[in-house]
Amino acid sequence: MSGNEQFDWLEKARSRLWARNPKLSTVPKLPLVVGTVFFFGLSPFASGTVGSLVAAGLYFITPPLQHTVFLSIACLLVLIAGTWSAGIVERSLAVQDPGIVVIDEVLGQWVALLAIPPEFNHMTSTVLLAFVFFRIFDVIKLPPARFFERRQGGLGIMLDDVVAGIYANVATRIVLHFLYS
Numbered sequence: 001m002s003g004n005e006q007f008d009w010l011e012k013a014r015s016r017l018w019a020r021n022p023k024l025s026t027v028p029k030l031p032l033v034v035g036t037v038f039f040f041g042l043s044p045f046a047s048g049t050v051g052s053l054v055a056a057g058l059y060f061i062t063p064p065l066q067h068t069v070f071l072s073i074a075c076l077l078v079l080i081a082g083t084w085s086a087g088i089v090e091r092s093l094a095v096q097d098p099g100i101v102v103i104d105e106v107l108g109q110w111v112a113l114l115a116i117p118p119e120f121n122h123m124t125s126t127v128l129l130a131f132v133f134f135r136i137f138d139v140i141k142l143p144p145a146r147f148f149e150r151r152q153g154g155l156g157i158m159l160d161d162v163v164a165g166i167y168a169n170v171a172t173r174i175v176l177h178f179l180y181s
Contacts, residue, residue, distance in 0.1 A: 051102025111165025
């Protein structure tokens, strides 16, 4: 890990310590609520994992989200709302990709679950598998995720998680194929 990447990680970790962040009051309330997914992103520990858990839980308990058309629409709406809110939170805090923004994890987790074959999409094991793969790919940032992560603005914040979600979706499908074929 280069010194610059270590510094980025440290800054992201510091931004998660929301109770000590006096700049939080400078963030407009609606973008803060949307970007933090109703303040789940303000978790002082593992806010990205918390955001992914919220998304996986919503997917699991909301049957319409288990249908490709509805989940695709939800992903598009979250992409739009997330790009808007994440950009505002980033500018307000003057921190690139602040850790409190977890709407990108919601989008990435839903992409990881998008169009899973209907016979598997309601299974707890499938949701758990997609969750684990998404968290792994979100952390390791395979190309082109790292490219998007380095871009300032809401779209960059959102797109690196979309890439991780795509990788997680493919990995989930491969494992399901081998387990159930």
